[in-house]
Amino acid sequence: MLNVNDLTVTFGGVVAVDHLSFDVAAGQIFALIGPNGAGKTTVFNAISRFYPASGTIFFQGSNLMKVPPHRIAQQGIARTFQNIELFHSLTVMDNLLLAARGHHPAPWYQELVRSPGVGRAERQARARVDETLAFLGLEKIARSSIGQLPFGTLKTVELARCLVMDPTMIMLDEPVAGMNAEESLALADIIVRIRDSLHLTILLVEHDMSVVMRISDHIVVMNFGKKLAEGDPEYVRNHPEVIEAYLGREDTEPRAEA
């Protein structure tokens, strides 16, 4: 599904991601973990094509290095952000509409004279959004603006926004950050449910080890931009170097930081 090979991202003299390679299989919940500054979010941003990078990224056989940022969504990749990138003055509904494919504007001469296809596409996009709001139980807040909602709810809205993009893979950057244990587990269940019922592939960056160990099929551990270890949760949890570099010597039990 996603094949990252020899990915390197440098900012000035700093090597943020250093010859990283990994392969994500279709339908997997795949986690990237590592200490702060290990380069996890940079990997996401490279896949989103925000920065120039060397190496190759293939998604479903097509070379993402040749795809401009606004076409990444069309390729079937949707994502969320560490600090939530919703439009603050818009409603939940408008935020989702913006992401729905049928709602993307055509050239000006079609939009400003409102050619017949425009209205039809708008209605279809609305139906798609309504369906997603119902799937995640967000109908009640559809007309609230983003600025009025609590952080935990916004994480779910961002996830909903991913889903209306009809992706084949979603990338979640710290989906449970800022949530309490109960909320975290609820969201973890939603993630699994999305994978199972919508058959999506999920790439995840997360610090909450209880969530990562609970839902991931495969984990890549990064440190200083390099891959430290990779394997299933059981393997990673017992890997000596991982324990040393990341989990901390005395903190072998996974229930660490937030």
Add this chain to the structure above:
Amino acid sequence: MGQVLETGIAMGSLYSLMALGMVLIFRTTNVVNFAQGAMAMMSTYIAFAFLTSLHWPVWAALIAAMASSLALGALVERVFIDHSSRPSAPIASLIITLGLYSVLEGVATIIWGANPTAFPWTLNGIFWHRGHLVVSTNDAATFAVTLILVVGLFALLRWTRIGLAMRAMAQDASTAQLMGISLAKISSSTWALGSALGAVSALFLLPITYLQPTMMDTALLLAFSAAVLGGFSNLPGTLLGGLIVGVLESLVGVYVSNQLQNTVVFALIIVVLYLRPQGLLGRHDIKKV
């Protein structure tokens, strides 16, 4: 007094339309379009050319002028502005629109000469009068068209996908792009729309300014002031700003002096901005940095 207000509101409506075009363009693409007036002037000359050289009927010439203004806006955006692929300094695009302003005026002077010409067709006559208050047909049409365009613009921004995309791009262009929205398409739509609003304004100003390359210079300055008065990124504020500028101009012209019209208007704007730097309806957090 009633007549002075009526004239002021009619002029103010036209400044508002110009200003709304500028603000729309600024909000979405971060460019202050100083060529707004010159682009509108070109559209009126195009209508003139269709009427006089090609002998088109009036309605067809006006449609041609509107279509050309939409296309001119999109063309200017495509050739000079397009930030979606290569970001440039805000100051560079400012210089570009200022340059474009003088180039377009120069081109118009070369083709059509610098002398004011009467437009071959105007809305004559009186639409309505009672006592001393007279509403000319041109003013009545100005009110009607302004109302339709303002309501239409707000509806477009509120309920259509292109409007939603414009609002999103104004707020956070890079996230909008990530949603799969092509900034280039929004940007050219915005310029087309902004340019057309200017052209409507210019067509209604013709009976006052006559057809000449510099016909929109004062209107541009006043529309710019109206936009600043309104907070420059706030559309209702801009509408209000335009009306205030128009009424002020009219009041000063009648009760103070014709020569001092602009001086007094600008002096008052300076006072307002001194007291409320964010504009009448503007908020402090205009742009995210």
